Amino acid sequence: MRKIEAHRITDLVEQLCIEACCVIPVDLENGFKSCLQQERSPRGKQVLTTMLENARIARDERVPMCQDTGMTVIFVTMGQDVHVTGDFIEDAINKGVRQGYVKGYLRKSVVSDPFRRENTGDNTPAVIHYEMVPGDVFKVTVSPKGFGSENKSALRMLTPSEGIEGVKRFVIDTVSAAGASACPPIIVGVGIGGTMERAAYLSKKALLRPVGSDNDDESLVTFEKETLIDINKLGIGPAGLGGNTTALAVHVITYATHIAGLPVAVNIGCHATRHASGEL
Amino acid sequence: MQNKSNNSAIHKLHTPISDEAILSLKTGDMVSLSGIIYTARDAAHARLVEMASRGEAMPFEFKGQAVFYAGPAPAKPGKQIGSVGPTTGGRMDTYSPYLIERGLKIMIGKGGRSVDVVDAIKQHGGIYFAATGGIAALMARCVESSEVIAFDELGPEAIRKLRVVELPVIVAIDHQGNNIYETGPKEYLEQ
Numbered sequence: 001m002r003k004i005e006a007h008r009i010t011d012l013v014e015q016l017c018i019e020a021c022c023v024i025p026v027d028l029e030n031g032f033k034s035c036l037q038q039e040r041s042p043r044g045k046q047v048l049t050t051m052l053e054n055a056r057i058a059r060d061e062r063v064p065m066c067q068d069t070g071m072t073v074i075f076v077t078m079g080q081d082v083h084v085t086g087d088f089i090e091d092a093i094n095k096g097v098r099q100g101y102v103k104g105y106l107r108k109s110v111v112s113d114p115f116r117r118e119n120t121g122d123n124t125p126a127v128i129h130y131e132m133v134p135g136d137v138f139k140v141t142v143s144p145k146g147f148g149s150e151n152k153s154a155l156r157m158l159t160p161s162e163g164i165e166g167v168k169r170f171v172i173d174t175v176s177a178a179g180a181s182a183c184p185p186i187i188v189g190v191g192i193g194g195t196m197e198r199a200a201y202l203s204k205k206a207l208l209r210p211v212g213s214d215n216d217d218e219s220l221v222t223f224e225k226e227t228l229i230d231i232n233k234l235g236i237g238p239a240g241l242g243g244n245t246t247a248l249a250v251h252v253i254t255y256a257t258h259i260a261g262l263p264v265a266v267n268i269g270c271h272a273t274r275h276a277s278g279e280l
Numbered sequence: 281m282q283n284k285s286n287n288s289a290i291h292k293l294h295t296p297i298s299d300e301a302i303l304s305l306k307t308g309d310m311v312s313l314s315g316i317i318y319t320a321r322d323a324a325h326a327r328l329v330e331m332a333s334r335g336e337a338m339p340f341e342f343k344g345q346a347v348f349y350a351g352p353a354p355a356k357p358g359k360q361i362g363s364v365g366p367t368t369g370g371r372m373d374t375y376s377p378y379l380i381e382r383g384l385k386i387m388i389g390k391g392g393r394s395v396d397v398v399d400a401i402k403q404h405g406g407i408y409f410a411a412t413g414g415i416a417a418l419m420a421r422c423v424e425s426s427e428v429i430a431f432d433e434l435g436p437e438a439i440r441k442l443r444v445v446e447l448p449v450i451v452a453i454d455h456q457g458n459n460i461y462e463t464g465p466k467e468y469l470e471q
Contacts, residue, residue, distance in 0.1 A: 041468060043450075047412055054415035058363070067353045067363040067416040067436075105362050107353040107436050117323065119435045148368050148390070148413060180461050181368040181391030183413040235468035239412045240391065241450065242464025272414045 002079070002136040004280055006086035009140070012278050013096025016142035017072060018104035020276035021064040024055040027210035028187075028273065031248040034212075035185060035238075044243030048185075051238070051271055062104075066183075066272045069106040070144030072097045072126040073204065081136040090128060093140075098122040109147070129201065141208060141277040149186060149270040152178035155200055158262040167192060167264050168227050174266040175231050175247065180240020183270035187211065188231065188250045191265040193257035203267035206251040208275055215252060224250045238271075292446075296344025297386060302407045307458035309451040311409065317346040317388065317444055321367050323437040324430070325375040332382055339430035339439055342383035346409075349389035351436035352426070353416070361426040361442070363416035366390040369408065373397050380404050388449055392461040402457040410452035410460065422447040 029052070036048045058065040074093055087095070101108055101123040110124065111117040154174045158166045171190055178186070191202025215221050228250045237243020248271075257263060293301060295315030305311065318340050320328065328338060349369055353362030369389030376387065377400040385406040390413040393401075401408060411419070422444050430439040452460045 041464075043464070050412060050415050050418060054418040057421075058417040061417065063356065063417045063420070064353050064363045065417055066414040067351065067365050068367070069353060105354045105356045107351065107362070109351075109436065119437075121435065146414075151368070179392060179465075180410075180413075181370055183390070233470035235465035235470065237465060237468055239410070240461055240465070241410070242460075242466070242468045244468055244470075270414055 001081055001083050003083050003085050004138055006084055006089065006092035008280055009084070009089065009092040010096040010099065012140055012280060013074065013093050013142060014100040014103065016140060016276040016278055017097055017100025017106065017144070018062070020142045020144055020274045021069045021104065021106050022062050023059050023276070024065060024272070025210070025275065027212055028248070029055055031211040032271070035245040035248060039238065039243055039245045041237055041241070041243035043241050044238040044245060047238035047241065048245065064106055065274070066146060066270070067107055068109060068146035068148065069101070069123070070146045071110055072123055073143045073145050074126050074128045075141040075143065075205065075208070076128060076130045077133055077137060077139040078130060079133055079135040079137040082138050093128055094124045094126055097124050097126045138280045139277060141275055143208060143275040146183075146270050146272065149178070149182040149268040152182040153203070153265070153267045155196065155263070155265040157196065158264055160260070160262050162262060164223060166262070168223070168230070170264050171227055171250070171266050172230055172234070175268070176234055176236075178268050179236055182268045183272070184236055184240055185238055185245045185248045185271050187269035187273045188247050189267040189269060190250065190252045191267070192252060192254045192263070194255040194263060195258075196263055198255055199263035199265040200267070202253040202255060203265035206253045207267060207269040207273055209251045211249045217254070220252050220254070224252055295346055297346070298344065299405055302385060302405060303455055305407060305451045305454055307451050307454045307460050307463065311449050311451060313346070313409070313447040313449055314445050315443070317348045317442050317447070318429075319348045319350045319352070319440040319442060321349050321351050321437050322371055323434050324439050325372050325379075327431060329375045329378050332378065340441070342379070342385070346386035346388055347384060348442065349387070352420070352440070355426070361420050361423045363420050364423060365416035365419050366411040366413055369393055376400065380406055392459065393453060398453060398457045398459065401453055401455065405455045407451060407455060408453035409449035411447070411449050419447070
C-alpha cells in the first residue's frame with residue numbers, strides 16, 4: 001500500500017489549475033498553426049493569428065488565455081494500492097482549486113446553486129471524476145471548462161438502427177447549432193455507447209486526447225476524419241465569422257451499450273480547450 | 281492591432297458614439313473602439329431590467345454608450361484588469377429588446393442574436409459588435425482603466441466602467457439587421 005498525504009494532492013491541483021488556464025497545450029498550438037496554413041478566409045486567418053498571439057502573451061505573462069477560466073473539471077486516476085492520508089481526497093482537491101484560483105488570479109465563475117446563483121467566490125466545488133486502476137499510480141488532470149462551449153453541448157439517445165450515420169448527423173447538427181458562441185475552431189468530444197451518463201463522461205474525456213493524434217481504435221480513425229471534413233464544410237470558421245476551420249479535431253470514445261440503445265454525447269471544447277496533468 | 285492582413289479600412293470610433301456614426305457602419309466593417317464602455321452580463325442584465333421596470337435610474341447613461349458582455353478575470357498586482365473578452369450575446373436576448381427600447385444602442389459580444397433583438401436593433405437604429413472570444417490576454421491590453429460602478433457583490437458579473445484604447449471589434453449586426461453570423465459562414469459553406 002502506497003501512502004499519499006492529502007496536502008500533496010492540494011498542492012498539485014493548485015499548480016495544475018494555474019498552468020492549465022495560462023499555458024496552451026503544445027498540440028493545440030500546433031493545431032492553430034496548421035489551420036492557419038489551410039484557412040481560406042482572410043478574416044479567419046486574422047482571428048487564428050490573434051489566437052496564437054494571445055497564447056504567447058498568456059504563457060509569457062502567466063495570465064489566463066480566456067477570462068472564462070471555467071468550472072474546474074478534474075480527472076483522478078488512482079491505483080487501488082494507493083491510500084490517501086490526512087484530509088478527505090475530495091476536500092484536498094477542492095482546497096487546491098480554491099488556492100489555485102485565488103493565487104493565479106483566475107476568474108471565479110461558480111454559483112452555489114443553479115437557482116439561487118450566489119457566487120461561491122473561489123470556484124469550488126470542482127466536478128471530479130475518479131477512475132480506479134490497478135497498481136499504485138496517482139494522476140490528476142485539471143481541465144477548466146468554459147461555458148460558451150459547454151452550453152452548446154448535447155446528448156441524444158439514438159436507436160441502434162440509426163447507426164454510425166445517425167451519430168455523424170447528430171454530431172454535425174450539434175456543431176452547426178453551436179456556431180460562433182462555442183468559440184471556434186473547436187474540439188469535438190464524442191462519447192458513444194454505455195448509458196446516458198457514461199456517454200456524457202466519455203465525451204468530456206475525449207477532449208483530453210492530444211490534437212493531431214489518431215484514435216487507438218482503428219475502426220474509428222476514418223469516422224473521425226470524415227466527420228471533421230464535414231464539419232469544416234459548414235463554413236462557420238474561426239470566431240464564427242466564416243471560414244473553413246470550424247473544428248480542429250473530432251475525438252471519439254466508445255463503450256459497450258445495451259441491445260436497445262445508441263447513446264451519443266457531444267461535448268464541445270472551445271479553441272481554448274485547456275488541460276494540465278501531473279502525477280504523485 | 282488586427283488591421284495588417286485585411287484590406288478594408290478600420291473605422292476609428294470614440295464613445296459616446298453618435299447615431300449618425302452607427303448608421304454609417306455596415307456588417308463586416310472593422311472598428312477600433314476607444315473611450316468608456318460598460319461591462320454587463322447575465323446577472324447584471326437581469327438587475328438592469330428589474331430596475332428599469334421599477335422606473336429607477338440606470339447605473340450609467342445609455343445614450344451613445346456601449347455595453348460589453350464581459351466578466352473579466354481579477355487583475356494581477358500592478359495591472360488595471362485581468363484577462364477580458366466577450367461572452368455569448370445570445371444569453372442576453374431575453375433582456376436586450378427591453379433595454380434597447382430604453383435607449384441602449386451599442387452592444388459588444390460574441391455569437392448570434394435572436395430575431396427579437398435584430399428587430400429591436402433595426403427599429404431603434406442600434407448596432408451589435410462582435411469581439412473575438414478567448415483572446416482575453418491580448419484584449420486586456422486594450423483596457424486602460426477599470427472601475428466597478430454597480431453590483432459589486434456580483435463579483436465577475438459586476439458592472440465595470442472600462443476605458444479602452446483601440447479595442448478591435450467587427451460590426452456583426454448593423455442597423456439594417458444584416459448579420460455577419462449568417463453572411464460570413466454562407467460564403468464558405470460547401471454543400
